[in-house]
Amino acid sequence: MRFVDEFRDAEKARVLSARIAALCEPGRHYKFMEVCGGHTHTIYKHGLEDYLPETVSLVHGPGCPVCVIPMGRLDDAIAIAEQPDVIMTTFGDMMRVPGGRGSFYDANAAGADIRMVYSPLDSLKIARANPDKRVVFMAIGFETTAPSTAMTVLRAAAEKLDNFSIFCNHVTIIPAIKAILDSPDLRLDGFIGPGHVSTVIGCRPYEFIAREHGKPLVCAGFEPLDILQSVFMLMTQLAQRRCEVENQYARVVPWHGNPKALRVIGQTMALRPYFEWRGLGFIAQSALQVRDEYAAHDAERIFSVPGVRVADPKACQCGEVLKGVLKPWECKVFGTACTPETPIGTCMVSSEGACAAYYNFGRFTRDRVKEATRS
Amino acid sequence: MCLGIPGEIVEIMADREDFAMVSVAGVKRAVNIGLLTEDEIQLKAGDWILIHVGFALSRIDEAEAAHSIKMLEGMGQAYTDELIALAQSDLASDR
Ligand code: SF4
Numbered sequence: 001m002r003f004v005d006e007f008r009d010a011e012k013a014r015v016l017s018a019r020i021a022a023l024c025e026p027g028r029h030y031k032f033m034e035v036c037g038g039h040t041h042t043i044y045k046h047g048l049e050d051y052l053p054e055t056v057s058l059v060h061g062p063g064c065p066v067c068v069i070p071m072g073r074l075d076d077a078i079a080i081a082e083q084p085d086v087i088m089t090t091f092g093d094m095m096r097v098p099g100g101r102g103s104f105y106d107a108n109a110a111g112a113d114i115r116m117v118y119s120p121l122d123s124l125k126i127a128r129a130n131p132d133k134r135v136v137f138m139a140i141g142f143e144t145t146a147p148s149t150a151m152t153v154l155r156a157a158a159e160k161l162d163n164f165s166i167f168c169n170h171v172t173i174i175p176a177i178k179a180i181l182d183s184p185d186l187r188l189d190g191f192i193g194p195g196h197v198s199t200v201i202g203c204r205p206y207e208f209i210a211r212e213h214g215k216p217l218v219c220a221g222f223e224p225l226d227i228l229q230s231v232f233m234l235m236t237q238l239a240q241r242r243c244e245v246e247n248q249y250a251r252v253v254p255w256h257g258n259p260k261a262l263r264v265i266g267q268t269m270a271l272r273p274y275f276e277w278r279g280l281g282f283i284a285q286s287a288l289q290v291r292d293e294y295a296a297h298d299a300e301r302i303f304s305v306p307g308v309r310v311a312d313p314k315a316c317q318c319g320e321v322l323k324g325v326l327k328p329w330e331c332k333v334f335g336t337a338c339t340p341e342t343p344i345g346t347c348m349v350s351s352e353g354a355c356a357a358y359y360n361f362g363r364f365t366r367d368r369v370k371e372a373t374r375s
Numbered sequence: 376m377c378l379g380i381p382g383e384i385v386e387i388m389a390d391r392e393d394f395a396m397v398s399v400a401g402v403k404r405a406v407n408i409g410l411l412t413e414d415e416i417q418l419k420a421g422d423w424i425l426i427h428v429g430f431a432l433s434r435i436d437e438a439e440a441a442h443s444i445k446m447l448e449g450m451g452q453a454y455t456d457e458l459i460a461l462a463q464s465d466l467a468s469d470r
Contacts, residue, residue: 038378045449091428092460118457118464119429121407125466141428144379148430151409196379199425199433223446251439252425258433260413351453 016228017051023235030056031187032234033324035177036194037064037352038222044361046224052231059186059324062176062280063194065141066093066350067322069169070278071310074099077138077167080303081112087130088114089123090138093350098343100310120152120166127156127164136299139166144196146170146288147261150268153290153297167299168290171275173197174205175286179277181213185325190234192227193219195249202257206245214243221249268294278346279312279319318345321354328358335359378457379425379432380447381440382406386420394466399426400444400458405466406431429466 024030034040040060043049049058062068074097081088081104088104095104095116108114113133117123120137127135139149149166156164173194180186193206198219206217216237220230230248237243247253268291275287290298299305312318315333320326328334328347338344340356347353351360382397382404393409395418408418408431418424423440424431435443447454 042446092456116460118460119407119466121429121466122464144432145428147410147432148407148428151407151430196425196427196432223442252433252435254433258410261410261432264410 012225013051013228016225016232020056020228020232020235021053023232023239024053024055025239028055030189030235030238031059032056032190032192032231033059033061033180033186033188034192034220034227035061035063035173036192036197037067037350037354037357038195039192039220039227040064040354041352041357042222042224042227044357047361048224048227051228056231056235058192058231059188059327060321060354061180061191061324062277062322063142063173063197064322064347064350064352064354065145065171066097067318067346067353068171068176068277068280069094069097069140069346070276071098071100071312072276072308073169074103075101075308075310076305078102078104078107078112079306079308080136080167080299081107081114083134083303085133086113086303087126087133087135088112088138089117089126089135090114091118091140092116094138094140096343097346097349100308120149121155124152124156124161124164127161128159131163133163134302135164136303137164137166138169140169142171142173142194142197143200143261143265146265146269147200147258150261150264153268153294154264156297157294162296165297165299165302166290168269168288170269170288171277172271172286172288173201175283176277176280177206177209179280179283179286180323181209181215183323186323188215188324189238190215191217192230192234193217193245195219195221195253198247198249198253198257200258200261203245203247203253203255204257210243210245216243216246218246219249219253221252267291276309277322279322281319313344316345318347318355321345321347328355331355378447378453379427379443380454380457380461381423381435381443382426382431383440384408384418384420384422384424387418395431397424397426397431399461402458402462404461407466426461429461429464
C-alpha cells in the first residue's frame, strides 16, 4: 500500500496545480476534452476542475459506450429478444438504457428472456446449456471490449455452437474524435486520450490529431494525479509550441497496443460503412459488424432486425453533452426530469456517463475542494 | 462494464486452453488470458493483469495494481457491482 499513499498525495496534486497555473499564458483560455467516460468519472469524483486555474476547462467526450447507443438500436435488440426461443444476454449497464419502446428491463418484465452477464463468455455458457434456445449477446463497447467479443465468436465458431450469435454494436473511437474535430461547435486545445482503449489500439492511431489538426493528445491513466499530470503535459506542449501524442499511462498502455487483440477484431469484424451514434448522428466507418465468414454468429443476419430509427426525446440534450458543447447541468432536464432513477438520456444511466457522474459527485465538490486546498 | 480490475495470476490452467486462475479481491476466478498469450514474456503465477469482461486485457506491475485497487475501492458501488458480477460468472465451470 506504500505505493498508493505516495501516489495519491494531495500535496502532489497541489504542486501539479501550481505548475499548470504557471504555464497559463495571460488572457488565453484552454479547453481540453477527456474522451473517456472513466476519466469523466474521476474528474467529478475528485473535483479535479477545482485544482485547475479558471482559464483551464475540461469538457467531456463521447467515450462512454453505453451512452452512444442510439435508441433505435436498443429497439432492434428488444425486437430480437421478443422472437421465439431467444435468450438475450447483456452487460448490466445496458438494462436501464431507455429505447423508443422502453428498456431491456421493461421488455424483460413483459416476458422476454433477457439476462445480465459479466462476460460474453457467460453468454457462450448459456448457449451450451440451452441447445434448444437461440442465445444472443448484445455486444457493445469500444476497442476495449471488442477483442473479448471477437475471442468469444472465434470460440463459438470453433465449437460449432450455432445457437450463439452476437448483436454487434461495437464502435471505434477514432472516427468519433474525428467527428468532434470536424464539428464547428467546439474549439479544443487538446485531448486527454482514453486509457483502456489505448491498451488495445496503442498511441499511434491518434497521431493524425497532432499532425493534421494541430492538437496535442496525452493518453492518461485513471488516478486523479494521472489526469492532472496529463493536463500538465498538454500545457507544457502548448507552452513549448509542440504538438504531439504522448503517453502518460505507459505503465499500462504499450505504444503499439495489443497486436493480438487487434488481429482477432480484424479476423471476426469489419467496419460498417456508417453507424448512428446517439446525439452525434451518423458517422462513417465508426462501428464494426460481423464478417461474412462468421455470418452464422451474426444476429443481424439470423433474425429480421427492423432497423428502427428513433429520434431522441425533444428534451434530451445528450448529443451536446457527448460532444462537450454543453456541461451536464446545462441540460434543461438535468436533475429534474432526468435523474439516474428516471433517465431520459443515456448519459444519466451509465456510471461513466457525464450526467450521472456529475449528478452523483459534481454538485458537492467544487466548493469543498476550494476550501480544502486554501492555504 | 468499463472498469479494468486488477487480478493476480495464481496458476495457468493446464487443462483449459487460454485460461488462468486469478485472485481478484481475495477470490479465485478463471479469467481468459488469450489476448496476452502472444506476448514475448509468457504469463506466469504471481503476474498481475488488468481484467475486463472476463478477459485479461493487459499486464500490469504490482505497484500499478495497488494503485488501481485503491482507486476502485474508492468508487464504491460500481466496483462492488463489478466484483459481484465477476464472482457470479463462473467461466471455469465448463468448457
Ligand atoms: S440530463 Fe439527461 S437528457 Fe440531459 S443530457 Fe444528461 S442524460 Fe441527456
